[in-house]
Amino acid sequence: MSYEIVGITVLWLFLYGYVIVASIDFGAGFFAYYAKVTKRDHIINQIISRYLSPVWEVTNVFLVFFFVGIVGFFPSTAYYYGSALLVPASFAIILLAIRGSFYAFENYGSKQSNVYMFLYGATGLLIPASLSVALTVSEGGFIKEENGVVSLKYLELFTSPLAWSIVGLAITAILFISASFLTYYASRANDKPALNLVRRWSLFWATPTIIMALTTMIFLGQHNQRHFDNMLDLWWVFGLSMGFFLIAMGLLYIGRNYGTAFIAIMLQFFFAFFGYGAAQYPYLLDPYIHIESSVTNESMGLALIIVFIGGLLMLIPSLILLMRLFLFNADYAKGKK
Amino acid sequence: MEFDTVTISRLITAMTLTFHIIFATLGVGVPLFISLAEFIGIKKKDKHYELLAKRWARGFVITVAIGVVTGTAIGLQLSLVWPNFMQMAGNVIALPLFMEVFAFFFEAIFLGIYLYTWDRFKGKYTHWLISLPVVIGAGMSAVFITTVNSFMNSPDGFTITNGEFVAVNPIEAMLNPSSPTRIAHVLGGSYLTVAAILATIAAIALLRKKGAADYHKKALKMTVISMLVFSILTAVAGDTSAKYLAEHQTEKLAAAEWLFETEENADLILFGWLNENNEVVGELRIPGFLSFLAHGDFMSEVTGLEVTPEDERPPLVIHYLFDLMVSIGFFLIGISFLYLVLSKFKRWNVHNKFMLWMLALSGPLAMLAVEFGWIFAELGRQPWIVRGYMTVSEAATSSPYILHMFFLFLALYIVLGTLFVITLRKLFKDNPVELELEKHYPELEKGDKK
Numbered sequence: 001m002s003y004e005i006v007g008i009t010v011l012w013l014f015l016y017g018y019v020i021v022a023s024i025d026f027g028a029g030f031f032a033y034y035a036k037v038t039k040r041d042h043i044i045n046q047i048i049s050r051y052l053s054p055v056w057e058v059t060n061v062f063l064v065f066f067f068v069g070i071v072g073f074f075p076s077t078a079y080y081y082g083s084a085l086l087v088p089a090s091f092a093i094i095l096l097a098i099r100g101s102f103y104a105f106e107n108y109g110s111k112q113s114n115v116y117m118f119l120y121g122a123t124g125l126l127i128p129a130s131l132s133v134a135l136t137v138s139e140g141g142f143i144k145e146e147n148g149v150v151s152l153k154y155l156e157l158f159t160s161p162l163a164w165s166i167v168g169l170a171i172t173a174i175l176f177i178s179a180s181f182l183t184y185y186a187s188r189a190n191d192k193p194a195l196n197l198v199r200r201w202s203l204f205w206a207t208p209t210i211i212m213a214l215t216t217m218i219f220l221g222q223h224n225q226r227h228f229d230n231m232l233d234l235w236w237v238f239g240l241s242m243g244f245f246l247i248a249m250g251l252l253y254i255g256r257n258y259g260t261a262f263i264a265i266m267l268q269f270f271f272a273f274f275g276y277g278a279a280q281y282p283y284l285l286d287p288y289i290h291i292e293s294s295v296t297n298e299s300m301g302l303a304l305i306i307v308f309i310g311g312l313l314m315l316i317p318s319l320i321l322l323m324r325l326f327l328f329n330a331d332y333a334k335g336k337k
Numbered sequence: 338m339e340f341d342t343v344t345i346s347r348l349i350t351a352m353t354l355t356f357h358i359i360f361a362t363l364g365v366g367v368p369l370f371i372s373l374a375e376f377i378g379i380k381k382k383d384k385h386y387e388l389l390a391k392r393w394a395r396g397f398v399i400t401v402a403i404g405v406v407t408g409t410a411i412g413l414q415l416s417l418v419w420p421n422f423m424q425m426a427g428n429v430i431a432l433p434l435f436m437e438v439f440a441f442f443f444e445a446i447f448l449g450i451y452l453y454t455w456d457r458f459k460g461k462y463t464h465w466l467i468s469l470p471v472v473i474g475a476g477m478s479a480v481f482i483t484t485v486n487s488f489m490n491s492p493d494g495f496t497i498t499n500g501e502f503v504a505v506n507p508i509e510a511m512l513n514p515s516s517p518t519r520i521a522h523v524l525g526g527s528y529l530t531v532a533a534i535l536a537t538i539a540a541i542a543l544l545r546k547k548g549a550a551d552y553h554k555k556a557l558k559m560t561v562i563s564m565l566v567f568s569i570l571t572a573v574a575g576d577t578s579a580k581y582l583a584e585h586q587t588e589k590l591a592a593a594e595w596l597f598e599t600e601e602n603a604d605l606i607l608f609g610w611l612n613e614n615n616e617v618v619g620e621l622r623i624p625g626f627l628s629f630l631a632h633g634d635f636m637s638e639v640t641g642l643e644v645t646p647e648d649e650r651p652p653l654v655i656h657y658l659f660d661l662m663v664s665i666g667f668f669l670i671g672i673s674f675l676y677l678v679l680s681k682f683k684r685w686n687v688h689n690k691f692m693l694w695m696l697a698l699s700g701p702l703a704m705l706a707v708e709f710g711w712i713f714a715e716l717g718r719q720p721w722i723v724r725g726y727m728t729v730s731e732a733a734t735s736s737p738y739i740l741h742m743f744f745l746f747l748a749l750y751i752v753l754g755t756l757f758v759i760t761l762r763k764l765f766k767d768n769p770v771e772l773e774l775e776k777h778y779p780e781l782e783k784g785d786k787k
Binding site: 006026037058060061065067068069071072073074075076079080082083085086087089090091092093094096097100101103104105108139149150151172206297299300303304307308314315318319321323325326 | 425718738
């Protein structure tokens, strides 16, 4: 396989990792606030904070990994996306900063204030909204390059139904993924009242997620015919995604095997995410960044891949250790340790 | 309002880095001292050290959080504010940037484990062992990022043909000529600064006489010894760094030392100012010493600023930054040495008011030295972003919204800084050492009062 394909696959994998772990985190923020407003926080907030406290820094690194990696593998992404996304990405940084400091100031510092709980919940929805702009922009038509100056067409972006449906999909998917994970975590902790609550949320958010996914498909077809046609050619990938979604729904509905249900949801998004990404080939930014012509030189590509493999050999055992200690340790989940 | 995007781009990056470097320095250094304290605690079976490690770790969590968010900010800002630079960097120096993320990932995972597993392992050393990947990960992050900054000063490992990068050697770019000395200086400086800050905390606690004196005295002894060791190492690394400048980046040294003409047996100029004829007045002069520092020989020739074209010379103000950094460095060596001498003689009270005040000043001064050092390093490279290849004005974004972003980030840092101070104060005020000692280690209380 050529460097550019290895490179983009690796990066896409990390972005997928970020989508999953960050969704759990962002959604949990929203649910924590919602539970507080509806006076049910005593039921679930213990579960949420016990899971999130040890892993939040790890979540952030997935994102950093992606944007550092993509500049390494495809340097011209820095030029185009960097120039165009100054404003939306700066907003994302600010929101991430507010959220990141929430953990520090609230969890370690003092008791929970309403303002901070609100910010924590709100940033959980606003960060994905601002980050999703990058995906919208990649479809083309939102950037102009004049006299060597790259800029974003704000009016087109804000009036684009595609942009808004991607935002909607991002938010509904986050709530769905997060609720399903919390369902699994509550069942691990053997916490019945919390389980009932989050399972209902998970079943509820499934429908809007699928509706938004279909809506996005329709608007994508109107905006970028090439991408849309490629997706139709990969129909079986999206079919698999749908299949796993149905399995997950079945299990959640019957009320058993929540772990398997969550894995099915992860696979559902895995196939959808990779189908979407593969259909965008050969562009990283339609039509400015073509994957083959924008890839970095061979020696850098090779060096990055070697480092990546070495890094994974170090990280995977560490991540497994982290998960065994916190995530899959039933005593910890129950709050005994 | 008239403004040019290049200036604002520089200001926004300067602001982010000035803020971030505080937390980055703490992030690199504090894990070493937590690990050291826990180790001594186990070795000596002394609960005071265990508590030291725990309390430092608790404060560290807050600094790490801000380090993470400001680090994410600068990571993204590099592409947002300097898109042309990052396009070039992506081609040549992406490797250490990529490795830095791995190092941080590694550190973050083990930090999470370390913080939440104080009492979960049977063997005492098991928990301590978890601190090692944190120390190493933090140190390696600094190493990798410093190589990127070194590359900007002494680019290497590629050639340009028709505007394309050819013969790129990522390892050579990473281990460029200035990397080794700068890595040593940055690492040493971070450990020194953190030792000084932890000493400041202990010294202030002793000055306020709120109790738990034994605890604070142990903290002070441990951190001041570290200060002496690391201040000497940092000075040596700084000296080799200056020798590198004299050899390879003459305009930076010449501007820092106000050496306008190439000279043999050049004098070292300390402070002073320039009059309207650009002559140095009011300075302290050490004859021949610049030649000695630059090449190890009082008679050697030091290259002056005149060999550099006028529009490629760094601003002369860096002279003050350099002198201030070095002065603080010598103050730290002196004060930690004095402390050790005094502590060897039982007759003198090493914890007298003067000593404690001086040590209390060490931390803030050391952090200032870090800031001066970095501003010196960055201004001293002007007008280049990658020396000899790309200037900062060629690298900057052309977005008209950069000024708005400047104020947005200014507001963010003000809020973060304020919350940081409030949270730390709360964290330690609500749970003072005396109280925690009494609660968790009642057996120590008696020994403490005698």
